[in-house]
Amino acid sequence: MNYLKDIIDFDKNMVCYYDELPLWSSPFGILLLNNIHFKKNSIIVDIGCGTGFPLLELAQRFGDSCKLFGIDTWEKAIDSANNKKKQYRIKNVELIKGNGENMPFKNTCVDTITSNLGINNFDNPDKVIEECYRVLKPYGKLVFTTNLYGQFEEFYSVFEEVLRDLNLYNEIQKLTTHIAQRYTLESIKLLVGKHNFSVNKVVKDNYIMKFVDGSTFLNHYFIKIAFLPDWKELIMEENWNEVFSSLENRLNEIASENGELVFNVPIAYIECEKK
Known part of the structure; x- marks a missing residue:
């Protein structure tokens, strides 16, 4: 019941982070949050965590029985995520500067790996998926969101x-050639399939951007x-x-x-x- 005594002060530090979320990331992150399965006592890794969305939201929803790790190559983003973690008083997250191709975890120790918009930005997607397979437990989940072929x-x-x-x-x-580089659902299934993952669930949606x-x-x-x-x-x-x-x-x-x-x-x- 400590939350009853936890008074949030909207000082200059909280103002800096209260609305810090790239609009572009939000519909993808909401789609992930609406569909991912929440389970106690889980170890979760978020690849390409950026400044902390949806990692920090996932951490609060999974709760203190779970441990979450965020990985990103962008050092300033890691700093920002750490500051938000401190400001939000989140204790079950650890931020790591690195990438998904070489994660600092033992074999078969992770329950779930997430990535919001990461797959289109990986330099070597095959290597990342292969590394995900290494660190995930048997029947572990790889969960990600992405924009698909047909964007814009x-x-x-x-x-x-x-x-x-x-x-x-x-x-x-x-x-x-540039347009063709975007993934389709079929090409994603081929990518994960050749690394011994089966696709259990797909939810499609459409995000609209309007301009004057x-x-x-x-x-x-x-x-x-x-x-x-x-x-x-x-x-x-x-x-x-x-x-x-x-x-x-x-x-x-x-x-x-x-x-x-x-x-x-x-x-x-x-x-x-x-x-």
């Missing part, structure tokens, strides 16, 4: 039109952080201004005709079991 399909269609109008056919091929026009879309901070660098790599630097100016104008025209821009992001929760 409306945007990429316009992107291709612009490149075609500018006769940039090599860039169209690069764009096609193309200018606001291309200037959104997360688009500039997470997507624009890859899009720029598809185009020779000498053509950046022409391509992106045309792309922005075309998106603005579509928004003017339709009243807004709507981009779909198909997402999925995948639960796998070690055979």
